[in-house]
Structure formats: structure tokens, C-alpha cells
Amino acid sequence: MAVKIRVYATLREALGWSSLDVNIEGETTVGNLLSNIKDLWAQIQERGLDFYTILINGHNIRLIKELDTVVRDNDVIDIFPPAAGG
Amino acid sequence: MSLTPLELERYDRQIRLFGIEGQVRLKKSKVLIAGIGGLGCPAALYLVAAGIGEVIIVDSETVELSNLNRQILHWTSDIGRPKVDSAVEKLRILNPDVRIVGIKRVIDEELLESLVPNVDIVIDGLDSWKIRFILNRICVRYKKPLIHAGIHGMYGQLLVVIPGITPCLQCIIPREPPEIKPFPVLGATPGILAMMQVVEAIKLITKIGEPAINKIIVYDGYTMTFREVPVNRNPNCPVCSLKQ
Numbered sequence: 273m274a275v276k277i278r279v280y281a282t283l284r285e286a287l288g289w290s291s292l293d294v295n296i297e298g299e300t301t302v303g304n305l306l307s308n309i310k311d312l313w314a315q316i317q318e319r320g321l322d323f324y325t326i327l328i329n330g331h332n333i334r335l336i337k338e339l340d341t342v343v344r345d346n347d348v349i350d351i352f353p354p355a356a357g358g
Numbered sequence: 359m360s361l362t363p364l365e366l367e368r369y370d371r372q373i374r375l376f377g378i379e380g381q382v383r384l385k386k387s388k389v390l391i392a393g394i395g396g397l398g399c400p401a402a403l404y405l406v407a408a409g410i411g412e413v414i415i416v417d418s419e420t421v422e423l424s425n426l427n428r429q430i431l432h433w434t435s436d437i438g439r440p441k442v443d444s445a446v447e448k449l450r451i452l453n454p455d456v457r458i459v460g461i462k463r464v465i466d467e468e469l470l471e472s473l474v475p476n477v478d479i480v481i482d483g484l485d486s487w488k489i490r491f492i493l494n495r496i497c498v499r500y501k502k503p504l505i506h507a508g509i510h511g512m513y514g515q516l517l518v519v520i521p522g523i524t525p526c527l528q529c530i531i532p533r534e535p536p537e538i539k540p541f542p543v544l545g546a547t548p549g550i551l552a553m554m555q556v557v558e559a560i561k562l563i564t565k566i567g568e569p570a571i572n573k574i575i576v577y578d579g580y581t582m583t584f585r586e587v588p589v590n591r592n593p594n595c596p597v598c599s600l601k602q
Contacts, residue, residue, distance in 0.1 A: 277588075278580070280578060281510070282513065285580060291419070320536065323535055324533055325535070329590070330572075330588045331527070332532055332592060334533065335529075335594040352576060353510075354508060355514050356487055356537045356541065357396065357509045357510050357541040357543055358397045358398070358483050358485045358507070358548065
């Protein structure tokens, strides 16, 4: 199945890419999917999961099943560090 | 309510956009700006220039030298003054037709409970998730549109919350992320985001265009791109849950 991952702001800057199309066999979870993208997972681990907003099709995974949220074909995952300053 | 000859002249260029009816809507409206810093200063300037009827600004801090790269209503001679006093003085000179109310107080739930029900739109000029979440909750409670922006360095995000219709801030960011203070910021970054807040506020008040709803707009100054992140209301949102 095909999944799109998009990253923004400082995460985009650190990774050097803004969008990634991933093809995987069978159903998986957000945690499994992200942990297999080494550079992305390293960045998330470095700053901590709490630092990032992770949306799957516009829904925050924290309000679904966190990293156990199931990923399906054609899902879009958006990850960004919300900016707090004002 | 009608417009005076001076108002017709002052607002001539925008009346050409949305008509006298739109200008009267602006004149009848009340906007709360929570925080008169990097976002609040430019937002206040343009809202006051546009002829909003009443602009209420709230902030408890005093002007510091390190504010001046971005908080453009505060000048070198204002260092040490309350930000609210510094801002109100200049805004009144800019447009004496606008009723400008300055409140020098710490922004907390009690204060917001007393202000939010009496305004039409709220501009988020805050710099802390904790207070933003309180503001979001009170805006949802009183069904007042909240125009959120946050900035960091060369980045920023915009979210227009229309309670009952769009996701609220906590649909998207359910828990407070860790904060970096002091945060880096190029002065123009909050300027850009504040202008987007003002455009959205004026669109909502004058009923022109389409509000930027159901999406977060992420600004990236390094690449000069604006990317849209689609967002949805969350049935499990702790604030605006559809299950409530």
C-alpha cells in the first residue's frame, strides 16, 4: 500500500526533504512505519515525540491510538513541530 | 450605523473592495488581541488602520530592548513602559476613530472569561501553549472565532477556529508541546503571520472571500513556501468533542 509522509518547518530543515512516498506490504501502524524511516525517526527521538504534532488524514494520532494508530492505503501523515512563539 | 465623510475618505480604498456595508460591519465589530508582542503589534496596527470599531489589547509585560526587532509598536523610548500603554498611545494617533482599550493584566482564565463573550473575534498573540489552550477553550465555550498563529525563527502556523464548525486548537494539538524560551525569531516572521490573521479577521467580519478553515497553513521563510495541512475535527477532542 502507498502512504505519503510530509514534514514541515524545523523537521523539514533537519531532514532535507519535505515529502516521502512509502510503499509497504500489508497493514501497519504509525509507530512501525515511522521507526523504519531512519532519519525521520532519529529526529523524532532526538527532540521527543511530545515535541511534534503527528496527524493522519488530519487527525492527531494522540486522539486515536498514538503510535499504535493503524495506517491504511493512501493515508497521509503530516508531522510538524507547532511553533509556540508570538 | 453610518459612516462620516472623513471615514468614507479614510477607508476609500477598502470600501472599493467590500463596500460601505463591509466598512460598517468593521465599525460595529469588537476584536480582542491577546498579547501585544510580535504578533499582536502588527495585527493591532492593521486592524486599527482598517477601522475596527473597538480593539481591546491585553498584556501584562513591559517593553524590553530584546522585543524591538519585532514588536513594532514599541520603540526605543518605550523601554520599561507597559506594552499596553506604548501600544495604545500609538494606535490612538494612527486612528482616533477606533475605540482602543488597553488592559495591563496577566492573561488568565478569569480575565478571558470577562472579555471573550463581549467581542466578535479573538486574535491569538500569545507565546505559551498553556494560556493558548485556555483561550481556545473559552472561545469554544462562547462560540467566538479564534485566529491562532504561532511563530518560531523563520517558521509559523496559522489556524482559524470557528467553534462548532472547524477543528479547535486542541483537536490538532491535544497536549502542550514542550516550549523553547527564549525562542529565535526574525522580526518579519510574526509580521507575516499577523497579516494573515488580520486578513482572516477582516474576511470573517465583512463576509468576503472564504475563511481559511479546516487547514493549518505552515509558513517556511527559508523556502518562502506556504503549505496547507488539512485538519479535521476530532471526535475525542478534550475541548470541542463532537460526542459532547
